[in-house]
Amino acid sequence: MQKSIIITNSDKEKLIQHAKSEEPYESCAILIGQEIERGWKVIEVFLTENTEKSKINFTISPQEEFKIDEIAKQKxxxxxxxFHSHPTSEPIPSNTDKKFMKVNPYPWIIYSGHTNIMKAYSLDLELNDISIDVV
Ligand SMILES: [Zn+2]
Known part of the structure; x- marks a missing residue:
């Protein structure tokens, strides 16, 4: 079954602006929300720091992820x-991404600053695309 991530246009724009402002480095963010019948609904976007300041990798500090997880639970x-961006390449998970997707088994959203396309993936669904529905 095709699953989808429901996101508001303003949250999607927030992610794109974050990606543009972090270039030439990869940008990243954590999205909190609810699992729904057909997928996931984004309620809030947290822009995070890419502690690697890298053009081809990103790392969110465990402390920052923990803090956001706590906020999510409170709500x-x-x-x-x-979420992360690929400033100069396609929005396709790299081998490093795939490795970390196993550790962080959420749907992953990748935005390409090169093609301006945003796509979502999940290892559970064997990398079949998840649709992103902007509302
Ligand atoms: Zn990547």
Whole structure:
């Protein structure tokens, strides 16, 4: 079954602006929300720091992820997706991304600053695309 991530246009724009402002480095964010029948609904976006300051990798500090997880729990929500950008390449998970997707088994959203396309993936669904529905 095709699953989808429901996100508001303003949250999507927030992610794109963050990606543009962090260039030439990769940017990242954590999305909290709810699991719904057909996928996930984004309630809030937290822009995070890429502690690697790298053009081809990103790392979110465990402390920052922990803090966001705590905020989510207080709101009866959960982390539902990890976002990052590829400033100069396609929005396709790299081998490093795939490795970390196993550790962080959320849907991952990747935005390409090169093609301006945003796509979502999940290892559970064997990397079949998850649709991103902007509302
Ligand atoms: Zn990547």
């Amino acid at each position: 009866n929500l959960e982390i539902i997706s990890i």
